[in-house]
Amino acid sequence: MAAVDEDGSRPRDAGGGWRARATGLLERVTTAGAGRAAATAFLIRVASAVLAYAMQIVLARWMGRSEFGIYVYVWTWTLVIGDLAHFGLAYSVQRFIPEYTQAQAHDRLRGLLRAAPWFVFLASTAVAALGVAGVQAFAPWIDRAEIIPFxxxxxxxxFYALNNLVDGIARTYNWVNLALVPPYILRPLLIVLVALAAPLAGFAPDAASGMGAALIATWLTTTVQLVVLRHRLARVVAPGPRAYDPRHWAKVSAPILLVFGFYSLFIYTDVIVLQLLRPSAEVATYFAAVKTLAPVAFVSFAVLAAVAHRFAEHHVSGAIDEQRRLLAQSVRGTFWLSVGAIAVLLPLGWPMLRLFGPGFEEGYPLLFILAAGLIIRASVGPAERLLNMAGEQQRCTLIYAAAFAANLTACLVLIPTWHMYGAAMAVCFGMTVEAALLYRTVRRRLGLHAFVFFTPKAA
Incomplete structure (x- = not known):
């Protein structure tokens, strides 16, 4: 299922005081202030969801279904490659920063914070150059309407890869606003403004103009993030000598890269395969359905924003009881908040899809299939982040390789017959494989239960 980047809609009460219970769950997700970070992240993502969902509607109506489908396809490739182009460093910093801070290895901390942005920028630029060469080489086999957007x-x-790095650093320091506001509030707003202004400059309302707007918005917002991050780091990290340990960084980052590489392929496979096998208009309809359920994924995102670095801290310090308590609370919070969000969104799905334009309501049945997969996945909470922060990157790599293979195989088998409904069924199957393997691995490797109905109460 295409992961959320900038979308969603506003949750409402599902009756019976659901909002009060949800708030209570979210506040208890972590200890020592992490619940506040989770609540902040959740509120930012909900606010951004309203704005970004409106952005998708505006772009769909502005471009039309076919051009919007091309835009979605190309932007999905941007997300896939952008999640790989930093070579795992955007994720591993969330492990290195607590490790160096607790060990008072300030020289290594300063070296990491200085070298990481330069490495990510140069590495992702090299990847981009290879991508351009690849488009030129395969141009005869690529739809002409996709070449300029690519x-x-x-x-x-x-700049997208740099945004991922800034996000990782900022969340580790609990600077949730810095991590989330530029990409999830400013970027979608700028995309809409630039896209709507494009015809005034003589550009057609098509996928190329949409990607041009995304380019400008990403450059601007990431630049703002970098400037603010540098200013804040100067206040919390004292100046002094720097030490660099690139071999250690690479050794830790490489397995994490494989984990999130397979994860990105897993969550974006549906859109990519669907575009290869079906018309662009159908891709647009499927994408609109996925985005209608995007707030469900925001629940998991909010929890991860608070617990990722705390998993690392508890692992480094050997605080097993705290780790067990944190896992139990995060699994329960992720699951029940996800169920509540789905209960709200399913009745609203039909009118929400109609906002995209004529024909988009055909994707309404997809919501029920996709919702089943989201509930299954939410039942194990942030299990994959726990494994990564506990040094089990290789196990996570195998899990997501298996989930990706299951999803890809199911897409290739089901989409030719069931079309976009086959893509949704493939996603549900892949999420089931993912959840089962995550639970089994956490239980065997860490001795913990990462399942909502079997997670023991913290001692």
């Missing part, structure tokens, strides 16, 4: 996507890539 060039613009690769121009976006270095």
């Amino acid at each position: 060039y613009l996507a690769f121009a976006t890539l270095p």
Whole structure:
């Protein structure tokens, strides 16, 4: 299922005081202030969901279904490659920063914070150059309407990869606003403004103009993030000598890269395969259905924003009881908040899809299939992040390789017959494989239960 980047809609009460219970769950997700970070992240993502969902509607109506489908396809490739172009460093910093801070290895901390942005920018620029060369080489086999959008996507890539790095650093320091506001509030707003202004400059309302707007918005917002991050780091990290340990960084980052590489392929496979086998208009309809359920994924995102670095801290310090308590609370919070969000969104799905334009309501049955997969996945909470922060990156790699293979196989088998409904069924199957393997691995490797109905109460 295409992961959320900038979408969603506003949750409402599902009756019976659901909002009060949800707030209570979210506040108890973590200890020592992490619940506040989770609540902040959740509120930012909900606010961004309203704005971004409106953005998708505006772009769909502005471009039309076919061009919007091309835009979705190319932007999905940007997300896939952008999640790989930093070579795992955007994720591993969430492990290195607590490790160096607790060990008072301030020289290594300063070296990491200085070198990481330069490495990510240069590495992702090299990846983008290879991508441009690949488009040129395969141009005869690529739809002509996709070529210019692909060039613009690769121009976006270095700044998108930098955004991932800034996000990881900022969340580790609990600077949730810095991590989330620029990409999830400012970027979608700028995309809409630039896209709507494009015809005034003589550009057609098509996928190329949409990707051009995404390029400008990503450059601007990431630049703002970098400037603010540098200013804040100067206040919390004292100046002094720097030490660099690139071998250690690479050794830790490489397995994490494989984990999130397979994860990105897993969650974006449906859109990519659907575009290869079906018309762009159908991709647009499927994408609109996925985005209608995007707030469900925001629940998991909010929890991860608070617990990822705390998993690392508890692992480094050997605080097993705290780790067990944190896992129990995060699994329960993720599951029940996800169920509540789905209960709200399913009745609203039909009118929400109609907002995209004529024909988009055909995707309403997809919501029920996709919702089943989301509930299954939510039942194990942030299990994959726990494994990564506990040094089990290789196990996570195998899990997501298996989930990706299951999803890809199911897409290739089901989409030719069931079309976009086959893509949704493939996603549900892949999420079931993912959840089962995550639970089994956490139980065997860490001795913990990462399942909502079997998670023991903290001692």
